[in-house]
Amino acid sequence: MIMSKEAGKIYAEAAKIWNPDRVATFKKFGFEMVMGKRQGSYFEDLDGHEYINMHSNGGVFNLGHRNPEIRQALIDGMDVVDAGNHYFPSRYKNELNEKLLAASPENMKYVFTLNGGGEAIDAAVKFARRATKRQRIISLACAFHGGTGIAMQAGNPKLAEFFNMTPDPKLYTHIAYNNLEQLEMVLKKNDTAAVLIETIPATAGFPMPIENYHREVQRLAHQYGALYIADEVQTGMMRSGQMWCCCKFKAVPDMIVTGKGLSGGYYPMSAVIMNDEAASWMKEDGFAHTSSFNGTELGCIVASKVLDILKRPAVKQNIDQLTEFFQLNLAKLQQKHREFLVEVRQCGVIMGLKTAHPLGGQALMVALIKNGVWAVMADFDKSVLQFKPNLLMDQITAKKVISRLDQALSEAQQMVSTPSL
Ligand SMILES: Cc1ncc(COP(=O)(O)O)c(C=O)c1O
Structure with missing residues (x-):
C-alpha cells in the first residue's frame, strides 16, 4: 500500500465529504495517492x-x-486583466481565436470558447441543431464526450442511464465504431443534425480507425444534410503529430471541439471551432448562448500561450522523436511480453496498450504506479491501458518509462493470474 500518514488522513476525510466510492476504489487498488510537488513530466x-x-x-x-x-x-x-466580461469583445479573445483559426482547416471561420470539453460538446450539438433545424445526433457507442447533459447522452449510454437520463432514441443514435454501413442507414432517415465522432475513442482504449474512416464520415454526413463534429478533446493539440488528428486523417469537419490541453494545465478552457454554417446562430442571435465564463480574458491569455508553444518546430520535432521512440521500444516490449501485451495502438503519442486479459489494463495501471508511473486503464475496455506522455517529455524520462513498463508488464501478468483481481 502506497500511503503516508497525511495521505491517510486526507483519504479518510475524503471518504466522508468528497467521494466515498472513489476513495474505496483507490484503496482496493492498493494506493492512496495525494499529489504533492509537480513539474514537467x-x-x-x-x-x-x-x-x-x-x-x-x-x-x-x-x-x-x-x-x-x-x-x-x-x-x-x-x-x-481578470475574467473579463462575456458580453464584450476583447483583444485577448480575438488573439486566441485568430491563433485557433490559423491552426485549423481553411473552412473554419469562428471560435466559441468555453471552460470544459463536455460543455463545448453540448454547445457544438446545439449549434448543429440550430443550423440544420434537425435534432438527431449520431455518435459512437464506445465514445466519451463528457459528463454534461447532451455530451453524456451522446457518449456511451451507460453513463446517462446511471443518472436516469436514458437518451431518447428519436434524438440520439449510437453506432459501432468503424461501421460506415450502419452510419449510412441512420443518415438515410434524413433527420440527423450532426455526426459526432471522437477521432480515436480514448475511453475505449484508442482503437484505430479503418482507412479513410473520417473522410467517409464527412462525405456521408454531408450527403445526407448533417454536420460532422470532430471531438478532438483528447486527440487534438498536436498529440497525433498534427494540430488536429482528424486532419491527419484528411477529414475536414464542420466543427472541431477542443479542451483539456488548451488550459495549459492551469486555466480551464475549451473551444468550438466552426465553419460558417455551424456558426449561423451567431448571425441571428448572438446572445442565444452565453455563460458567465465564456472566453474569460485570463483563459484566453493562457490558451494563446499554449498555441504559441505548440507552433514551435522544436515541439513538433520532439513529438516526432517520442513517436518513433515509443514505436520502436513498445514493439520490443510486445515481442518480449507477447503473451500478455497483445497489441500496441499508436498514432503519434496517442497510445493504447492492449493486454490479453479483460482486466489487464487495470492490472497494468496498478503495477505501473508501484513502479513510479501513472497511467490509466481505458474505462470502457479495461484490457487496455491509455498511455499518453506530455508532448515535451525528454528522452531520459521516456527511457525510464519503458524500463518501468517492462517491469510492470511482468508484475501485471502475474497479478491477472491470481483470482483476487
Ligand atoms: C474525448 C473527450 N471528449 C470530451 C471530454 C469532456 O471533457 P471535460 O472533462 O473537460 O468536460 C473528454 C473528457 O475526458 C474526452 O475524453
Whole structure:
C-alpha cells in the first residue's frame, strides 16, 4: 500500500465529504495517492515518491505540469486583466481565436470558447441543431464526450442511464465504431443534425480507425444534410503529430471541439471551432448562448500561450522523436511480453496498450504506479491501458518509462493470474 500518514488522513476525510466510492476504489487498488510537488513530466506524492505522468489527464498536461511559460503568462495576465466580461469583445479573445483559426482547416471561420470539453460538446450539438433545424445526433457507442447533459447522452449510454437520463432514441443514435454501413442507414432517415465522432475513442482504449474512416464520415454526413463534429478533446493539440488528428486523417469537419490541453494545465478552457454554417446562430442571435465564463480574458491569455508553444518546430520535432521512440521500444516490449501485451495502438503519442486479459489494463495501471508511473486503464475496455506522455517529455524520462513498463508488464501478468483481481 502506497500511503503516508497525511495521505491517510486526507483519504479518510475524503471518504466522508468528497467521494466515498472513489476513495474505496483507490484503496482496493492498493494506493492512496495525494499529489504533492509537480513539474514537467513528474509529480510526487506527499512522501516525496516520484511518478512519471503517462496519463497527462487525457491531455490537460500536454505541456507538462506547471509549465514555466504558461505560469508566467498567467501571472503577467493577472497583473492586467481578470475574467473579463462575456458580453464584450476583447483583444485577448480575438488573439486566441485568430491563433485557433490559423491552426485549423481553411473552412473554419469562428471560435466559441468555453471552460470544459463536455460543455463545448453540448454547445457544438446545439449549434448543429440550430443550423440544420434537425435534432438527431449520431455518435459512437464506445465514445466519451463528457459528463454534461447532451455530451453524456451522446457518449456511451451507460453513463446517462446511471443518472436516469436514458437518451431518447428519436434524438440520439449510437453506432459501432468503424461501421460506415450502419452510419449510412441512420443518415438515410434524413433527420440527423450532426455526426459526432471522437477521432480515436480514448475511453475505449484508442482503437484505430479503418482507412479513410473520417473522410467517409464527412462525405456521408454531408450527403445526407448533417454536420460532422470532430471531438478532438483528447486527440487534438498536436498529440497525433498534427494540430488536429482528424486532419491527419484528411477529414475536414464542420466543427472541431477542443479542451483539456488548451488550459495549459492551469486555466480551464475549451473551444468550438466552426465553419460558417455551424456558426449561423451567431448571425441571428448572438446572445442565444452565453455563460458567465465564456472566453474569460485570463483563459484566453493562457490558451494563446499554449498555441504559441505548440507552433514551435522544436515541439513538433520532439513529438516526432517520442513517436518513433515509443514505436520502436513498445514493439520490443510486445515481442518480449507477447503473451500478455497483445497489441500496441499508436498514432503519434496517442497510445493504447492492449493486454490479453479483460482486466489487464487495470492490472497494468496498478503495477505501473508501484513502479513510479501513472497511467490509466481505458474505462470502457479495461484490457487496455491509455498511455499518453506530455508532448515535451525528454528522452531520459521516456527511457525510464519503458524500463518501468517492462517491469510492470511482468508484475501485471502475474497479478491477472491470481483470482483476487
Ligand atoms: C474525448 C473527450 N471528449 C470530451 C471530454 C469532456 O471533457 P471535460 O472533462 O473537460 O468536460 C473528454 C473528457 O475526458 C474526452 O475524453
